[in-house]
Structure formats: C-alpha cells, structure tokens
Amino acid sequence: MSLRPDLALVADLVPAGSRVLDLGCGSGALLADLIENRGCRGTGVEIDPESVIEAIGLGVPVIELDIDTQLDEFADASYDVVVLSRTIQTVHRQVDVLTQMSRIGSRLIVSAPNFGWWRHRLRLLRGRMPISKDLPHVWYDTPNLRFTTLLELEELFGRLGLTIEQRIALSPTGEPLKVAGSIANLAAGAAVYVLKG
Numbered sequence: 001m002s003l004r005p006d007l008a009l010v011a012d013l014v015p016a017g018s019r020v021l022d023l024g025c026g027s028g029a030l031l032a033d034l035i036e037n038r039g040c041r042g043t044g045v046e047i048d049p050e051s052v053i054e055a056i057g058l059g060v061p062v063i064e065l066d067i068d069t070q071l072d073e074f075a076d077a078s079y080d081v082v083v084l085s086r087t088i089q090t091v092h093r094q095v096d097v098l099t100q101m102s103r104i105g106s107r108l109i110v111s112a113p114n115f116g117w118w119r120h121r122l123r124l125l126r127g128r129m130p131i132s133k134d135l136p137h138v139w140y141d142t143p144n145l146r147f148t149t150l151l152e153l154e155e156l157f158g159r160l161g162l163t164i165e166q167r168i169a170l171s172p173t174g175e176p177l178k179v180a181g182s183i184a185n186l187a188a189g190a191a192v193y194v195l196k197g
Contacts, residue, residue, distance in 0.1 A: 003033055005174030006111060006192065010085055013109055013166070013194055014038060018080040021045065021104060023067045023097070024087030028055025035060070042079070068092045071100035079105040086190070088112050088153075089146050098160055102197030108162065111170075111192040116149030116185045119172075132172055132189060150185045157195060166194040 003011060007030045014020060016038045022031045025044030028051075034040040044062040046052050055062040065073065068091050082105035084097070089112055091097050101108050119132060131138065148156075150169070157164055169177040169188035179187045 003029055006170055006190065007033075007085065009168060009170075009174075009176065009192055010083060010109055010111060011038065013192070014040060014081050014083070015107075016040070018042075018107075019078070020081045020083060021074065021079040022083045022085070023071075023101070024084060024090070025055055025060070025062060026051050028058045028060035028062060030083065030085065031055070031060045032058040067097055071097065071104065074100075074104045076103055077106065081105055081107045081109060083109045085109070085111045086113065089148065091146075094146065094156065095160065098156070098162065102160070102162060102195075106196065108195040108197065109192065110195060111190060112148065112150075112153055113190045114150050114185065114188050115147040116151065150188060150191050151182065153191075153193075157193070162195040162197055164193055165196055168192045 011030060011033050014034055018040050020031060020034055020040050020042030022042060022044045025031055025046050028044050031042050031044045034042065044055050044060050045065055045067055046055060046062055047064060047066055052062050052064045082101040084101065088094055088110060154164060168191060169179050169184040170190045171177050172189035177188055
C-alpha cells in the first residue's frame with residue numbers, strides 16, 4: 001500500500017524503531033507502514049468505527065476513543081512519537097489535545113490544512129467558503145470544526161511552550177515547498193510540523 005504524499009513525509013520524520021501513537025489514525029495506513037518498513041511499534045487511536053475496522057484489517061493495534069476527552073488514559077512518556085495528522089481541525093479542544101500529546105510523547109508531529117492559502121483567501125473574497133484538496137468538503141458537510149492559518153497555528157504552539165523543530169510547507173498536492181516565513185502562510189495548502197514540548 002502506498003501512502004499519500006503527506007503521510008509518506010510524516011513517515012520519514014519518525015525515527016526507525018520508535019514507539020508511535022497515531023491520533024486520528026483513520027484506516028491505519030501510516031502506522032501499518034511504520035510497523036512494516038521502519039520497525040516501529042505503536043497504537044492507533046480512532047473514533048470512527050468503520051475506520052477502526054479498516055485499521056484492524058491492516059493489522060494495526062487500534063483503540064476506539066475520543067481524543068478530545070480520553071487521552072488521559074495514556075501514561076506520561078509512554079510513546080516516543082505522537083502523530084496528529086490532518087486531525088487538529090476536527091477536534092473540539094485543540095489546546096487540551098496538544099497538551100496531552102506533549103505529556104505522552106517527546107516528539108510530536110502535527111499536520112494541518114492551511115486556511116490562509118492564497119486560493120482560499122481568493123475564494124472568500126468571492127463570497128464562497130474555501131474548497132480544495134486539503135479542505136475538500138462544502139461548509140455544511142465537513143468534519144472540520146476549526147479553521148486556522150499556519151501563522152495562528154504556530155502562535156498556539158508557542159503559547160503552549162511547544163518548540164517548532166521543523167516546518168514543512170506543502171503544496172496542494174502534498175509535495176514539499178521551498179518557502180519560509182510568512183510566505184508559507186500564503187503559498188502552502190498545508191504544513192507538517194515536528195514539535196518538542
């Protein structure tokens with residue numbers, strides 16, 4: 001099974017042999033790849049019953065629970081890496097989730113769509129809500145509860161005492177962009193962050 005480009009990038013950021021907690025693991029594709037190709041051990045966390053069944057089908061150890069309220073079930077420093085891939089915009093309590101992640105693991109990998117991408121801004125100027133590969137749902141049928149720009153997401157990381165070790169801005173097709181600073185907030189459809197608590 002080949003990973004979508006952003007997940008392949010996330011996989012490359014996980015050290016071989018790591019203990020990995022994948023929050024909002026969906027079908028379990030990332031964790032299955034990490035177990036098979038990088039010698040990792042880990043657990044997926046997912047709330048959608050159909051996705052849980054898919055993950056089990058891939059041989060991924062998965063727990064069905066709500067990451068907004070049940071991450072206290074994991075012990076301090078019980079994982080090396082905690083991944084939250086394209087999920088932060090779907091949870092109710094981002095501050096609590098990020099705080100719990102930094103308690104559970106020493107390395108955090110967070111990816112998120114960028115509401116500040118220039119095409120999204122242009123669509124808003126035309127009176128329409130953004131729709132793109134990174135935000136593919138119409139406003140009334142979306143799993144996304146919160147929309148953020150990269151700038152605001154990075155401000156939240158700072159407020160929580162999370163250090164950004166690496167930021168990889170992604171094109172709308174999931175390929176890394178060679179942009180830095182505030183330009184990424186305009187040019188990137190999404191970004192992947194490596195954080196330390």
